[in-house]
Amino acid sequence: MAGKKIEPVREFLHGKLKLELHPDKVFIRKFRQGIDFLGYVVLPHYTVLRTKTKKRMFRKIIQKKLELEAGKISGESFEQSLQSYLGILKHCGGYKTRRKIQKIYLIPE
Numbered sequence: 001m002a003g004k005k006i007e008p009v010r011e012f013l014h015g016k017l018k019l020e021l022h023p024d025k026v027f028i029r030k031f032r033q034g035i036d037f038l039g040y041v042v043l044p045h046y047t048v049l050r051t052k053t054k055k056r057m058f059r060k061i062i063q064k065k066l067e068l069e070a071g072k073i074s075g076e077s078f079e080q081s082l083q084s085y086l087g088i089l090k091h092c093g094g095y096k097t098r099r100k101i102q103k104i105y106l107i108p109e
Contacts, residue, residue, distance in 0.1 A: 040092050047092040054097060057085050061101065 005028055006021070013019040029035075034043040039053040049057075061082065068078040082105065089098045 039088070049089065049092050049094050049097065053088075057088070057097075061085060061105075065105075 006026060010021050013021060031044060034041040034048075036050060039050050040047050041050055064073065064078050064081050067073045068075065082101070086098060086101065088094075089101075
């Protein structure tokens, strides 16, 4: 069934734009399930950070903190990384995650 819905899109992309769909990366889903895109899940009325992305973000923050404590990176480098992750959260409903990071690392709001 999904093939019938994808085929016109595949033909348009190939014929008009000379593009091809990746055979393993195209899914037909219900709109309310959201669209997984660039580390976020875009839902009808809001966007959230993908769970896998959130776990990876916390793992890297912990790794950077350990590197800071071991003297492998500077405080400035750690702060830049942290601000980068906080910036990612501004593009989605990441309020609770942002608060958790701020609480752990005592960042002013």
